[in-house]
Amino acid sequence: MKQPFPFSAIVGQTDMKRAMILTAIDPSIGGVLVFGDRGTGKSTAVRALASLLPPIKAVKGCPVNSAKPADCPDWAGVKARRTHEIPTPVVDLPLGVSEDRVTGALDIEKALTKGEKAFQPGLLARANRGYLYIDEVNLLEDHIVDLLLDVAQSGENVVEREGLSIRHAARFVLVGSGNPEEGELRPQLLDRFGLSVDVASPTDIDERIEVIKRRDAYDNDHAAFMLRWQAEDAALRDRITSARKALTKLKTPDQTLRDVATLCVELGADGLRGELTLLKAARAYAAYRDDTALTRGHVRDVAALALRHRLRRDPLDDAGSGTRVTRILQEVLGA
Amino acid sequence: MTDAWDRAMTALALLxxxxxLGGIHLRARAGPARQAFVDAAASLPHPALRLHPAMSPEQIDGGVDLTATLQHGALTQTRGLLDRAPSILTLAMAERVEPYLAARLGASLDAQDGHILIAMDEGLEDETVPESLSDRLAFQLHLDGLAMGDIGKILLAPKQSLTKRISAPDDSIELLVDVAVRLGxxxxxxxxxxxxxxxxxxALNDRNAVTEEDIHTAIALVLAPRATQLPTEDTQDTPPPDIPEDQASQTPESLPDMPDEMLLDAVQAVLPTDMLDKLQTGQNIRTGSGAGAGARKIGNRRGRPLPARNTRTTRSDARVDLMATLRAALPWQTIRKQARPDHKGAHIRPSDLRHKRYQNLSDRxxxxxxxxSGSAAIARLGEAKGAVELLLGQAYARRDHVALVAFRGTEAELLLPPTRSLVQTKRRLASLPGGGATPLAAGLEAAQELADVCARKGLTPVVVLLTDGRANIARDGTADRAQAASDAQAVARAxxxxxxxxxxIDTxxxxxxxxxxxxxxxGGSYLALPRADAQQLSRAVDAQLAS
Structure with a gap:
């Protein structure tokens, strides 16, 4: 199988790329929702993410990628004490997937051959400490959505079925994509995504041409193309790693906290999740920019990403919520 | 000269x-033309596989082969269909494809596993393959209306297979991008x-570089069927491309200038005949398949699956959940074998039986x-429009879809097909015509037709009629007040x-x-709401539905 299209080679779509990088720096921001037209590079970006992210250390053979032997769940019966490096997991959750495959179920193989009641981990286990990608998240069946909401909130997958009683850690960054013309996303799920991005096909002819050219080079001149862009990806990966370290030392002035709170009050965003996410995103952004203190500029640059999808929707208002965020931003933070 | 057939053969050869290139979205009813095409596809050197729209994840991805495992007493795995060597996958009744299969096929095409997908779409007017799939297939073909005589020669599979060495002049890319923008x-x-x-x-024509003819074919086969607007001479939204003059002269291996008109003629020749109808509604026909979170399956055995239980049921149509039954029986096999060593095969007791249960939350x-009709129409339509949008705004929580039928003059028209998308609704409702007589019967008939279709899809339809009730056009289109009223009564009873x-709602x-x-x-409720506004309407409908 071919290596995925490199992340840095994606033309334009700055917002989408920025949002994904921010979650890579601080996974607790809580996921990205990408809404927009078809053929704008949504799936390409997510599939490229896997090779961009720094590898993680995990216990050998642990089904939930635990960092320490002590964290391995009892049911897995992991004997290995040593850890090894694995790429950050990016797991696809296909539409119409059954509940069994998401949460895990009785291991038929073991049951049939050994007569043992064992647990076969599902997608949630594999996605632990990594990314869970749902294409067409707005078309996902309700009962799977409910399940994901529950797990995303608690960070733990609890399976009580077929006589099994199993729990394991399931902390992942949720990445969803979809086309709003085909259906809206349920507000509860919307709220779980830390950042949201609207993507559109580039309207600039030159940009479109560049997209096609790079795609063509990727297909036909694969080796040279990958060599050229993997270097860029590596540079970006280093930046993410150093930003993760810088994040702990970053200072947050009280004034910024006040700004963030005012912004959320003015926008009428429900709950406090908006504030927290905005703050985390701004901090990650400052770390990415290699700045030592958080400023208004950082908040301004990520405010739309973090707040756009948290506004009360007015069906009779034609202007998108992006414009509303920009307007309030100007009022609160000045031009 | 049978263009459609030739194009189909060219598409196969290119694949x-x-x-x-992914594959072909083939829109055609079963018939000689389609059969001939399928035969032609079968002559390609790839192994052929047939898929049907409701394949289970076990079949697609592989899993434990229960029958074989129980028979041999050793674990037998089946291989997933998509894990096989590159094949031609023929998906029959592609318009009814289940979301899981569509998603898996899409991922497989993205990964460039080398599968070729032929999606045979037999959908009626507004049923079609989910866009997530059709967007990943290069070609779209319409074979309806081809007679036996139109079916030409079947091409033999070409021998060339490399496309690597083919160079494309830079301006050919620019040209393609430009045409795509113009076609919307x-x-x-x-x-x-x-x-x-x-x-x-x-490559098919043994050339090393892309020429004008190749570009032509590519536009006709790939771009034209996707057009959402008639090609414009000057694009308003985008800056006019300055490609042909400036850069064509600089690059050494450039295309000869292709006159724009010629190019657009090529496009127009290929545009589907119903293109204009689609354009009038402002949008290409969208797939409805999206909205169907679980609402697609028919009958009382659908909905959200619940864990199987060992309920003692007397219902003859209850379905045994084989997997769950076996799971329940498996842990006991060793003990039961010791108790009855003479028994061959799996030891399954009645207490192991599990039945499938579903929770049925049908979408409304x-x-x-x-x-x-008439002078008050504009205002009334405006309010109805507002109410539709308001109801949609809260639709998700209540699982409602919304559709809008308007009647005036002598006929009724479906303005908004069932949808849950605010974005699409706004687009569709942007302009609504008004005025004329009141064909109440026709309006109700249209509503009934829609209700029937949607009920078959598993939705629960509710008709909300907004009128002042002075029906004056009968079903046959004549202006006869008495006849009109009795027609309306008849349709209402149906x-x-x-x-x-x-x-x-009496307005x-x-x-x-x-x-x-x-x-x-x-058999419905009656509400008199003179001069109702959007908020009132939405509240009234809400209250009626809740009661």
Whole structure:
């Protein structure tokens, strides 16, 4: 199988790329929702993410990628004490997937051959400490959505079925994509995504041409193309790693906290999740920019990403919520 | 000369050369033309596989082969269909494809596993393959209306297979991008496919570089069927491309200038005949398949699956959940074998039986049937529009879909097909015509038709009729007041007979008894709301539905 299209080679779509990088720096921001037209590079970006992210250390053979032997769940019966490096997991959750495959179920193989009641981990286990990608998240069946909401909130997958009683850690960054013309996303799920991005096909002819050219080079001149862009990806990966370290030392002035709170009050965003996410995103952004203190500029640059999808929707208002965020931003933070 | 057939054969040949083109979205009913095409596809050197739209994840991805495992007493795994060597996958009845299969096929095409997908779409007017899939297939073909005589020669599979060495001049890319913009194609995948198709076509003709003819074919095969607007001479939204003059002269291996008109003629020749109808509604027909979170399956055995239970059921149609039954029985096999060593095969007791259970939450469809006649029409339509949007705004929580039928003059028209998308609704409702007589019967008939179709899809339709009730056009289109009223009564009774719930909202200044009678005939509730506004309407409908 071919290596995925490199992340840095994606033309334009700055917002989408920025949002994904921010979650890579601080996974607790809580996921990205990408809404927009078809053929704008949504799936390409997510599939490229896997090779961009720094590898993680995990216990050998642990089904939930635990960092320490002590964290391995009892049911897995992991004997290995040593850890090894694995790429950050990016797991696809296909539409119409059954509940069994998401949460895990009785291991038929073991049951049939050994007569043992064992647990076969599902997608949630594999996605632990990594990314869970749902294409067409707005078309996902309700009962799977409910399940994901529950797990995303608690960070733990609890399976009580077929006589099994199993729990394991399931902390992942949720990445969803979809086309709003085909259906809206349920507000509860919307709220779980830390950042949201609207993507559109580039309207600039030159940009479109560049997209096609790079795609063509990727297909036909694969080796040279990958060599050229993997270097860029590596540079970006280093930046993410150093930003993760810088994040702990970053200072947050009280004034910024006040700004963030005012912004959320003015926008009428429900709950406090908006504030927290905005703050985390701004901090990650400052770390990415290699700045030592958080400023208004950082908040301004990520405010739309973090707040756009948290506004009360007015069906009779034609202007998108992006414009509303920009307007309030100007009022609160000045031009 | 049978263009459609030739195009179909060319598409197949190009796919054989470059499987990365994904495949073909074939829109055709079963018939000789389609059969001939399928035969032609079978002559390609790839192994053929048939898929049907409701394949289970076990079949697609592979899993434990239960029958074989139980028979041999050793674990037997089946291989997933998509894990096989590159094949031609023929998906019959592709318009009914289950979301899981669509998603898996899409991922497989993205990964460029080398599979070629032929999606055979037999959908009626507004049913089609989910866009997530059709966008990943290079070609779209319409074979309907081809007679036996139109079916030409079947091409033999070409021998060339490499597209690597084909060079494409820079301005050919620019040209393709430009044409795509003019045809209103937003997806960039389409342009990528067009470029690939052009290169494959060059390889087919033993050329080393893409020429004008290749570009032509690529536009006709890949871009034209995706057009959402008639090609414009000057694009307003985008800066006019300055490609042909400036850069063409600089690059040494450039295309000869292709006159724009010629190019656009090529496009127009290929545009589907119903293109204009689609354009009039402002949008290409969208797939409805999206909205169907679990609402697609028919019958009382659908909905959200619940864990299987060992319920003692007397219902003959209850389905045994084989997997769950075996799971329940498996842990006991060792013990039971010791108890009855003479018994061969799996030891399954009645207490192991598990039955499938489903929780059935059917989605509701509100069909607004709005009287667009006369002078008050504009205001009324405006309010109905507002109410539709308001109801949609809260639709998700209540699982409602909304549709809008307007009637005026002599006929009724479906303005908004069932949807849950605010974005699409706003676009569709942007302009609504009004004025003319009141064909109440026609309006109700249209509502009933829609209700029937949607009920078959598993939705629960509710008809909301907004009118002042002065029906004056009979079903046959004549202006006969008495006939019109009795026709309306007749349709209303039929609607009631089909078990559709309904609400009649009288928007006349002086409520008439005629509408109350109509509501009785419909078996629905009657509300007099003179000069109702959008908020009131939405509240009234809400209250009626809740009661």
């Amino acid at each position: 054989a050369i470059d499987p990365m 194609i937003r997806s960039l995948r389409a342009v990528g496919f067009a470029l690939r198709a052009a290169k494959a076509h060059a 469809l509100l069909i607004f049937t709005v009287d667009a 609607l009631r007979g089909s078990g559709t719930q309904s609400i009649v 006349g200044n002086r409520p008439t008894s005629g509408l109350r009678d109509l509501a009785d005939a419909l």
